[in-house]
Amino acid sequence: MGVQGVVVLDRTSDADHNRTVITFAGEQGPVLEAAIRAARKASEVIDLNLHRGIHPRLGALDVLPFVPLDGSTMQDCIEMAHEAGRRIWNELGIPVYFYEAAALRPDRINLEDVRRGQFDVLRRAVLVDESTAPDVGGPALHPTAGAVIVGARKVLIAFNINLNTKDLTVAKDIARRIRASGGGFPGVKALGLPLLSRGVVQVSMNLTDFERTPVHIVYREVERLAALQGITVTESELIGLLPRKATEMAFTDALKLPGFDSQSVLENRIETLTCK
């Protein structure tokens, strides 16, 4: 059942990832309520002991990031994340880790650090190693729903590039070169994954700071690195939504238009001049 005042902006699913990303927006109260209901529903229908997919995961509801949009701040989102974490443990009995701006420990800022080992390893580790204990609840993970990783962060672009090869080492090698942790682009997380259903490999990415590292720059580098091995890009995929500014940055670059900005767009100009 929906929550009044919340709109579902997007839902993207993928068979190989066996994962669904749902994006919803609204005022803080209704969004928090919808998030709790989403956690409850996921825990009812997903048993991680039976779940298979190529994407790393720790929980039935795996990640719950709050993102400030028009009219709210990162601080609002941090407070919402902490409130959501308390409620998920109190009402659903699922322990919670906090990440990014909502992290309580510096070693949990990065999502991939929190998720390392995933459900299958962490469910045992938390019982013997205090350093992996959840931030709220636990220490044991929920037997079927694992744990929820709750955070506050800027808008993220989840973007995948498929390559016309079955050779997974190509995707893994490119992912390693472009990601921040390998000395690549700031704010880029990347994995090489096999898309078994399509017989190709994929560079699967999260861009956590698209204004610093624009999506078209990352695309071009992946294309270039692939070409060095005689491989081409089949197509790209966007998971969820992306901010308008990302399209405008790519447009400026593709057409060498230094004078172009958001206010060069007819509809944006009309909105600015008539709605505010």
Add this chain to the structure above:
Amino acid sequence: MGVQGVVVLDRTSDADHNRTVITFAGEQGPVLEAAIRAARKASEVIDLNLHRGIHPRLGALDVLPFVPLDGSTMQDCIEMAHEAGRRIWNELGIPVYFYEAAALRPDRINLEDVRRGQFDVLRRAVLVDESTAPDVGGPALHPTAGAVIVGARKVLIAFNINLNTKDLTVAKDIARRIRASGGGFPGVKALGLPLLSRGVVQVSMNLTDFERTPVHIVYREVERLAALQGITVTESELIGLLPRKATEMAFTDALKLPGFDSQSVLENRIETLTCK
């Protein structure tokens, strides 16, 4: 003095063209009134006998196109164009030609056909050749303000590409190859012009149907044709505004994102779901 209910969306001027494009929007009545005032003001401050510029021109207010935006139709714009034409003649004594969707004769659909010869030739021609007589008023052009070419048309993208050469033949040759009248892209009008103040040449374009011939496709072809002669693009310029969809089409293409559309953009999705 401004007209209530009309917002000026953009004003772009260029010294070499010696020309200013003003874009304004509003309800039909106020926009019509603002258009008449613009024609009057231009006729007061510009004397075509003294005016110099590299862009073809026939009138002090040279072109007055009405463009349907949200909530109005092309038929509305045709009627506004005809009403504006009558008023410009009756109130200002400046004769009018109608073009594109507002044209009364098939040989006047294309703006460049109407403007051929420009002020300097047409001011004499209309007196001896009935086929060049204005649609409203005249037949003599106004002695200093010429004639206004009034039309109704879809959104047009005015887009210039500067090349790092002083050789005007390069720009003229590329313009000839890409424009519709030379067998190039549908809906593309192009001229090769010298930008004396900057020491480069320019391919100056109007794209009258950007959904059929996208701006990024034209850019790429100009870049390719220039490269064949060892010349590169210095930069591009947008004159006035462009529709959001043009940026989204370029984004889809640049990133091989077949699934991308306007509703993949966060802000657009929120607007669609919350404002309508």
